[in-house]
Amino acid sequence: MSDADSGGSSSSNSNIERGGDSDEAVAAGRDGRGLRESAEADPESFWARQAEEGLEWFEPFDAVLEWDRPFARWFVGGTTNACYNAVDRHQHERADKPAIIWEAEDGNQRRTISYGDLFVDVQRFANVLKSLGVRSGDRVTICLPMVPELAVAMLACARIGAVHTVIFSGFSAASIRERVSDSGSQVVITADGGYRRGRVIELKKTIDEALSGLGSVRHVVVLQRTRHEIAMSGPRDKFWDDLVGAAPDACPAVPLESSHPLFILYTSGTTGKPKGVLHGTGGYLTHVHSTFGWAFGAGDNDVYFCTADIGWVTGHSYVVYGPLMHGITSVMYEGAPDHPGPSRMWQLIRDHAVTIFYTTPTLLRMLMRFDGPGEGRGRHGGPSGLDTLRLLGTVGEPINPEVWRWYHERVGRGRCPVIDTWWQTETGGMLISPLPAIEDTIPKPGSAARPVPGVEIDVLDDEGNPIPVGTKGQLVVRKPWPGMLMTLWGDDARYKEAYWKRYPGLYHPGDYARIDEDGYVWLLGRADDVLKVAGHRIGTAELEGCVVSHDAVAESAVCGVPDEVRGQSIVVFAVPRSGVPEAGHDRLASEIVKKIRSEVGSIATPGAVYVVPRLPKTRSGKIMRRLLKSLAVGGEVGDTSTLEDADVIGEIRRLLLSQKP
Numbered sequence: 001m002s003d004a005d006s007g008g009s010s011s012s013n014s015n016i017e018r019g020g021d022s023d024e025a026v027a028a029g030r031d032g033r034g035l036r037e038s039a040e041a042d043p044e045s046f047w048a049r050q051a052e053e054g055l056e057w058f059e060p061f062d063a064v065l066e067w068d069r070p071f072a073r074w075f076v077g078g079t080t081n082a083c084y085n086a087v088d089r090h091q092h093e094r095a096d097k098p099a100i101i102w103e104a105e106d107g108n109q110r111r112t113i114s115y116g117d118l119f120v121d122v123q124r125f126a127n128v129l130k131s132l133g134v135r136s137g138d139r140v141t142i143c144l145p146m147v148p149e150l151a152v153a154m155l156a157c158a159r160i161g162a163v164h165t166v167i168f169s170g171f172s173a174a175s176i177r178e179r180v181s182d183s184g185s186q187v188v189i190t191a192d193g194g195y196r197r198g199r200v201i202e203l204k205k206t207i208d209e210a211l212s213g214l215g216s217v218r219h220v221v222v223l224q225r226t227r228h229e230i231a232m233s234g235p236r237d238k239f240w241d242d243l244v245g246a247a248p249d250a251c252p253a254v255p256l257e258s259s260h261p262l263f264i265l266y267t268s269g270t271t272g273k274p275k276g277v278l279h280g281t282g283g284y285l286t287h288v289h290s291t292f293g294w295a296f297g298a299g300d301n302d303v304y305f306c307t308a309d310i311g312w313v314t315g316h317s318y319v320v321y322g323p324l325m326h327g328i329t330s331v332m333y334e335g336a337p338d339h340p341g342p343s344r345m346w347q348l349i350r351d352h353a354v355t356i357f358y359t360t361p362t363l364l365r366m367l368m369r370f371d372g373p374g375e376g377r378g379r380h381g382g383p384s385g386l387d388t389l390r391l392l393g394t395v396g397e398p399i400n401p402e403v404w405r406w407y408h409e410r411v412g413r414g415r416c417p418v419i420d421t422w423w424q425t426e427t428g429g430m431l432i433s434p435l436p437a438i439e440d441t442i443p444k445p446g447s448a449a450r451p452v453p454g455v456e457i458d459v460l461d462d463e464g465n466p467i468p469v470g471t472k473g474q475l476v477v478r479k480p481w482p483g484m485l486m487t488l489w490g491d492d493a494r495y496k497e498a499y500w501k502r503y504p505g506l507y508h509p510g511d512y513a514r515i516d517e518d519g520y521v522w523l524l525g526r527a528d529d530v531l532k533v534a535g536h537r538i539g540t541a542e543l544e545g546c547v548v549s550h551d552a553v554a555e556s557a558v559c560g561v562p563d564e565v566r567g568q569s570i571v572v573f574a575v576p577r578s579g580v581p582e583a584g585h586d587r588l589a590s591e592i593v594k595k596i597r598s599e600v601g602s603i604a605t606p607g608a609v610y611v612v613p614r615l616p617k618t619r620s621g622k623i624m625r626r627l628l629k630s631l632a633v634g635g636e637v638g639d640t641s642t643l644e645d646a647d648v649i650g651e652i653r654r655l656l657l658s659q660k661p
């Protein structure tokens with residue numbers, strides 16, 4: 001760090017008063033060992049130093065942490081503002097620097113929004129919110145496609161202390177309604193429509209359906225993106241441009257106590273009813289600022305591209321707050337990652353000279369399908385000409401070693417570090433990841449390496465006992481960390497129950513992991529995805545890893561179905577790589593069985609293997625094993641509102657009927 005002695009003191013950390021000295025202080029340097037040592041010696045002073053050096057504070061904090069288990073308040077008494085840290089702080093040095101380079105799905109439209117533009121836009125829109133009666137602490141629902149106004153709306157909320165609750169714009173009316181109503185939002189910000197694979201998505205129509213009869217919503221602000229014909233219902237609905245046109249220019253950022261709520265974000269719903277994860281301000285921002293710097297180390301020459309939709313936590317932390325707090329240039333892409341073809345991502349990287357690419361294993365597996373084995377690779381949509389890249393990252397699911405290697409070799413040409421970052425909506429930012437900006441990590445494909453400095457994790461058995469090195473168990477976090485959720489919105493009891501009950505005093509994320517002899521963490525999938533076959537616990541992630549390591553398999557999902565004799569019987573779904581003929585599917589299925597028997601063991605012999613064209617996924621790209629399980633037993637699939645494309649259900653159901661063993 002640039003100033004190793006500044007930590008701990010509570011009287012000098014108001015750097016806004018001092019005129020802002022953070023620009024040189026944020027550069028992390030490459031002193032990973034020093035950081036780890038000071039974090040181990042005294043985690044609270046360590047985080048205090050990150051907060052002081054990384055953020056701008058109006059008033060210094062008096063206490064680093066108030067820990068009223070399991071409720072944490074970080075940097076108590078300090079006042080700060082997320083929008084100020086993302087936008088205002090750059091106005092002296094970076095007003096002309098591009099903050100967001102946006103590209104429309106059709107590729108014909110591009111916009112560059114500088115830090116100076118952002119400063120103008122957020123102030124105007126903050127005044128719009130005020131004119132609609134929004135006050136500090138009020139919730140505002142934002143449901144917009146991937147356009148820069150989505151970031152502007154969030155920052156404008158943060159500027160005046162309103163709590164944003166962003167809902168991914170692909171959700172169904174019922175899911176939107178549930179979230180709007182749970183958060184108690186009186187204002188909803190949306191658009192006439194958005195584009196997805198060249199088609200207009202009727203967003204306003206969906207919002208109207210979602211809000212019908214929901215009297216609590218007083219205002220709907222409508223951004224015109226597609227400019228197609230929509231119904232406006234006055235006086236509730238108003239156009240974004242009209243409101244902004246009439247709004248005054250200046251709106252100062254309000255100093256907010258560090259624990260002031262910044263946002264509610266509902267978890268993706270892979271496993272059922274969504275939870276309203278509530279994040280605060282100072283702690284969350286400190287965590288995101290620090291981890292963004294340690295992982296990506298982005299500087300003025302970087303162009304950063306994170307493919308996540310802002311509707312997911314990755315978009316909040318590492319599309320909006322992280323990169324903006326660091327004053328770097330990001331690429332924001334509006335549409336489907338494979339539209340109009342599988343080389344869309346590669347084209348964006350080339351055209352914008354992207355240096356850092358952060359995406360998901362799911363997207364990588366999809367892209368890998370088009371980079372067939374052998375001769376002529378790359379000609380049909382595989383990666384090429386990506387010379388500007390220097391760093392690659394993934395998040396969201398375990399990345400199997402084959403995909404990791406493909407990413408490293410084919411996308412990064414063997415020269416870019418690959419960082420597998422483990423974290424959750426609830427953790428706010430990365431908890432486990434290689435951190436190439438501060439230390440070199442010898443890569444182990446498939447492992448997320450070590451916890452970030454200041455975060456202490458462990459792996460325990462079901463009773464909470466420590467387990468031998470290399471053994472699989474439940475991941476826990478031993479101490480509070482600044483990015484941790486404050487609670488679940490309006491439901492402290494569910495917060496305690498969901499995360500703190502299983503291992504009293506420890507945070508329980510619900511993932512399986514093992515820690516090897518070098519201290520590397522291997523994430524082994526969700527604990528709720530573990531199968532119990534003839535008394536043995538087998539992780540779906542482990543089996544899927546084995547299936548995907550078959551040359552002809554692009555993707556796989558494994559689930560368990562009830563079995564009278566063995567408890568559960570394993571069902572494998574496999575998506576072949578492009579170019580594998582249908583006539584070869586039976587052979588592929590029997591090869592998969594052989595492979596599992598030899599690599600995992602005969603105990604894991606699948607009861608059925610289905611070769612399917614694709615898998616049911618949430619819009620954040622996660623496989624919905626719950627649905628596959630229902631399909632495999634021929635049952636009803638239940639709630640499918642978080643599904644990316646509902647057609648896949650009928651497709652798989654037909655296939656299962658025709659292949660029933």
Ligand code: ATP
Pocket residue numbers: 267268269270271272274275312313394395396397398399420421422423424425426448509510511523524525526620622
């Ligand atoms: P829900 O909680 O509603 O089921 P979700 O857990 O999918 O939704 P997120 O918070 O977006 O919602 O995802 C966090 C989860 O994603 C983690 O608990 C873990 O299971 C998985 N995950 C994220 N990153 C990684 C990673 N690098 N390696 C392995 N798993 C990961």
Ligand code: MG
Pocket residue numbers: 267424
């Ligand atoms: Mg989760």
